[in-house]
Amino acid sequence: VMGGGPAGISAALAMAELGLRVLLVEQAPQLGGHLREFAGVLDGEEPAEWLAERVQRMEQAGVRVRTHTAIIRSSRQLDDSYLLELASPEGQEQVQAGALVIAAGSLPAQPSSFSYGQDPRVMTQDELARRLGAGEDPGDVVMIQCVESRTAERPYCSRTCCAQALRHALRIKEAWPARQVVILYRDLRAFGHYELDYLAARRAGVRFIRYEPHQPPQVHAPTAGRLEVEVVDALLGRPIRLPADSLVLSVGAVPAALPHWLQELGVPVHADGFLIPEHPKMRPLSLGRPGIFACGAVLGPCFAEEAVLQGQAAAAHAAAYLAERTRRRAAVESIAFVNERLCSGCELCVRACPFEARVMNVERHVAEVRAAFCAGCGTCAMVCPNGASQQRLFETPAVLQVIDAALDSLWEAPLPEEKPC
Ligand code: SF4
Ligand code: SF4
Ligand code: SF4
Structure with a gap:
């Protein structure tokens, strides 16, 4: 593995x-x-x-x-x-x-936009998870979905980041109910039971704002004061300004x-x-x-x-x-063969073989094995009345030895206790 x-x-x-x-x-x-x-x-x-x-x-x-x-x-x-x-x-x-x-x-993608890496208030969902795990209050949060995803360079959807954003938004709302959490999305892919997280997030007061790919959010990150995210709401058709203490990027995965x-x-x-x-x-x-x-x-x-x-x-x-x-x-090793001296040409094995691995040699009047077709099932050896049909690894002396060994172990085993009537 x-x-x-x-x-x-x-x-x-x-x-x-x-x-x-x-x-x-x-x-x-x-x-x-x-x-x-x-x-x-x-x-x-x-x-x-x-x-x-x-x-x-x-x-x-x-x-x-x-x-x-x-x-x-x-x-x-x-x-x-x-x-x-x-x-x-x-x-x-x-x-x-x-x-x-x-x-x-896969690996988490490393973003190069939205001041990531330059401003400590800008983080990925994984980094937010670590901060939440440490009990850190992120303040008011804006999350941006599909960061550098579903573009010409990276056309696929990472499938997990919408659910991850919903889970984190709920966690923030549960721990700090007064915090504002806004999720800026293109399409929210909360399939299956993640739909329940979406409904719970709505009930908890998380806001969802859709943006168009050609109008991505803009981030102003002044050194003094709060972050400000500007986005054109695709449903209202007008820009909205969102102050935030933390900006969380859903960056997806790369192979x-x-x-x-x-x-x-x-x-x-x-x-x-x-x-x-x-x-x-x-x-x-x-x-x-x-x-x-x-x-x-x-x-x-x-x-x-x-x-x-x-x-x-x-x-x-x-x-x-x-x-x-x-x-x-095992089938290759236990392939069938014919002892021609014992074969009477009765054709029983030809009719019995389930894999069409048996044919008659009409000139010599004996059965033959087509080795490439033989699955080693042993049917031909069972039906042959003359002991002419044999299988490698299961020739008569080998089978007799196995039976002897089995009987020996039976004789050596203690007899079962007799129960009184
Ligand atoms: S944020 Fe949602 S829609 Fe965008 S890539 Fe991730 S899972 Fe897909
Ligand atoms: S071992 Fe099975 S498959 Fe092979 S020849 Fe005999 S009957 Fe056919
Ligand atoms: S069943 Fe036995 S005797 Fe009859 S054709 Fe096959 S190998 Fe020969």
């Missing part, structure tokens, strides 16, 4: 609890990713509690965790596994993986830098930098390459709860893929 945020942790834990051997690789010195700065609740738990509990469960389930480590190269092997080269401060090493789950996440080997393996990457799933509805976590799956914000901006669910789903996909690979290998 590449990436130790909520998606990667959920994927690693789910796979380990299914009995797979899992290695979780994280570039940062600690697990958690964006969750470490997340201000909400996740699955009803505080993010720190969620993280500590999952880390403990990963330890119990035997997940090997390598922080401060990057996968710098990967190549596909003939047996469909991947040879990965890991680099860490301790050096480099190679590991072999049957499946890869990419959970590299994390992806390693070059992903593209060398043929994993498709969108022009905006997120991975492209094989099909957005039918195969949303598959990347069209055998054994490579993705989950969380590496596929596009998503909520932490969605990342967790996607991580668990990617784990199920990877486990199913590995099980199928094992089954195929």
